[in-house]
Amino acid sequence: MAPNDKNTLFCPILSIGTGIDMICTKDRCSWYIPSVKKCSMYIMAYNALLSANSRQAAQKNKQAH
Numbered sequence: 001m002a003p004n005d006k007n008t009l010f011c012p013i014l015s016i017g018t019g020i021d022m023i024c025t026k027d028r029c030s031w032y033i034p035s036v037k038k039c040s041m042y043i044m045a046y047n048a049l050l051s052a053n054s055r056q057a058a059q060k061n062k063q064a065h
Helices: 040-064
Strands: none
Touching: none
């Protein structure tokens, strides 16, 4: 069982289809970006969320005027 620590990172790639959360291997992983201490999958998903939120806000403003 994985540690119940807020700082424990889980790998979305290794966890696919396993039914359990696999712990991030950090520096041993090609997807991990050490300079920001984040997984590139997380960064891509976060950027996509920001982009979607921005488009939704722009659409709402357009409809309101």
